[in-house]
Amino acid sequence: MKTHLNHVRVNVSNITRALKWYEEILGFENDGGWPMENPTYYDFKSEEGAKFAIMEVKDKQSHGRMNFDVEHVDELWESLKDKVEIVESLYDTPWGTRKFTIRDLDGNELGFGGKVNDH
Known part of the structure; x- marks a missing residue:
């Protein structure tokens, strides 16, 4: 990816x-x-x-967050949602994108977003 x-x-x-x-x-x-x-x-x-x-x-378990732009955010969500700890499920943002956030093994948050027309 x-x-x-x-x-x-x-x-x-x-x-x-x-x-x-x-x-x-x-x-x-x-x-x-x-x-x-x-x-x-x-x-x-x-x-x-x-x-x-x-x-x-x-939340004392929450550390930093990094957000990434990706192509085909819906496909990435489908491939990850059952394998990771979810912080925010896939949703439409007020800024015209779709986004979800997961937590890595050490509590860091990783957000993945893409354009709405990707789905």
């Missing part, structure tokens, strides 16, 4: 404290939060390559 890494997310225990640290100490530029009314997730601006983000996660 060929992939394109498009997103790396670090899980944090306190989104407000973490956002302030990344902005004020490291100089990262916030590119928006989600959900809009009470963000628990923030992207940071990037020039090229994978986007970096932080998300407040209370």
Whole structure:
């Protein structure tokens, strides 16, 4: 399988404290939060390559997350869903893609997404 890494997310225990640290100490530029009314997730601006983000996660078993763009996401879902620990089942995102997330053997989350017209 060929992939394109498009997103790396670090899980944090306190989104407000973490956002302030990344902005004020490291100089990262916030590119928006989600959900809009009470963000628990923030992207940071990037020039090229994978986007970096932080998300407040209370689950002590959850580590980082990497999201990959893949072709034929529905086919990949069908081939993996009975073999892996599922974090999020395949769903349509508000951004016009389909996505699912699994957990690797060490608790890291791996998201796989593709265009809606792949199914």
